[in-house]
Amino acid sequence: MFDKFEILQLSGDMARHASVRQTLVARNIANANTPGYEPIDIGSFQPQKRRLDFASNLRTTRTGHIGASQTQNFVEQEIKASSAKPNGNAVSLEAEMVKGASIRQDHQMALSVYSKAIEILRLSAGRR
Numbered sequence: 001m002f003d004k005f006e007i008l009q010l011s012g013d014m015a016r017h018a019s020v021r022q023t024l025v026a027r028n029i030a031n032a033n034t035p036g037y038e039p040i041d042i043g044s045f046q047p048q049k050r051r052l053d054f055a056s057n058l059r060t061t062r063t064g065h066i067g068a069s070q071t072q073n074f075v076e077q078e079i080k081a082s083s084a085k086p087n088g089n090a091v092s093l094e095a096e097m098v099k100g101a102s103i104r105q106d107h108q109m110a111l112s113v114y115s116k117a118i119e120i121l122r123l124s125a126g127r128r
Contacts, residue, residue: 007117014110017045036088
């Protein structure tokens, strides 16, 4: 009956998505002065698509992936900016900062969902 708690899996997926997206934003900021660099981002979190069987859908895109069996692979999408710098770099630090704030909110929401789910489970078990 209680072998799967989908709300906990969902909050974990939300946190992993925020983590991957934060990594990409950090990479974009680090390459803000690299000639010809195009910023990379992933799409928004969509819980319907995350309920797939992880064992059959996992893949690693690089040999250095750690714990690939426990995390999902999010597809990286290049975001083309209309106003590139003269050196061909399309990173906008202002846009990346806005993304960073949004990611912080997404991660906070994932943590809140997880915390409340644990609190409800403890209350239902008669513990505080």
